[in-house]
Amino acid sequence: GAGVSQSPSNKVTEKGKDVELRCDPISGHTALYWYRQSLGQGLEFLIYFQGNSAPDKSGLPSDRFSAERTGGSVSTLTIQRTQQEDSAVYLCASSSYPAVAGGSYEQYFGPGTRLTVT
Amino acid sequence: TQLLEQSPQFLSIQEGENLTVYCNSSSVFSSLQWYRQEPGEGPVLLVTVVTGGEVKKLKRLTFQFGDARKDSSLHITAAQPGDTGLYLCAGAPGNQFYFGTGTSLTVIP
Secondary structure (H helix, E strand, C coil): CCCCCCCCCCEEEECCCCEEEEEECCCCCCEEEEECCCCCCCHHHHHHHHCCCCCCCCCCCCCCCEEECCCCCCCCEEEEECCHHECCCCCCEEEECCCCCCCCCCCECCCCCEEEEC | CCCCCCCCCCEEEEECEEEEEEEEEECCCCEEEEEECCCCCEEEEEEEEECCCCCECCEEEEEEEEEEECCCEECCCCCCCCEEEEEEEEECCCCCCCCCCCCCEEEEE
């Protein structure tokens, strides 16, 4: 079956422009996660959705970052007025149940979107 | 400050050697997971440990969860070039999911 897909795979944008990153989770997965990863580093948790709602948005690094999920499926991460420090790989994952609050459910990751802000 | 600290950060060894990667925290986790990530791809789950003191084996990989459920280790026996990758521990003490700082392993043929 299809895994998690993300688009675009690469995005180069100028400082100050807005960007939208898309994630298509595995069909039927209710939980969806966004992470940011700098080169060769660990993952920074940004936000997770249970259905269409995001119980905790405190992982978003600034108010320039927002995310939404519609129809319990596709999610979009939007970065407004991009800065050079936003350059990173943005990873999306989904799971059948939330892996937070002590849960141990496997997260399935997409290949990521590499964002470069010039 | 990272919730999950991994050591070492980088490790380069010869094929056939053994190695151990550590994941430490001051917080208690009800479970911890280990993932491996290869370049250009997302992380892939290797194992989940849920009981303090638990030991799980996956072929040449041995995972241990500390008695106090604050730390974990990954031991690889007779490393092979195919083991090369970024190893990440992860867990969720609350409403956010934390990944460790990562250990980049290179196994030289």
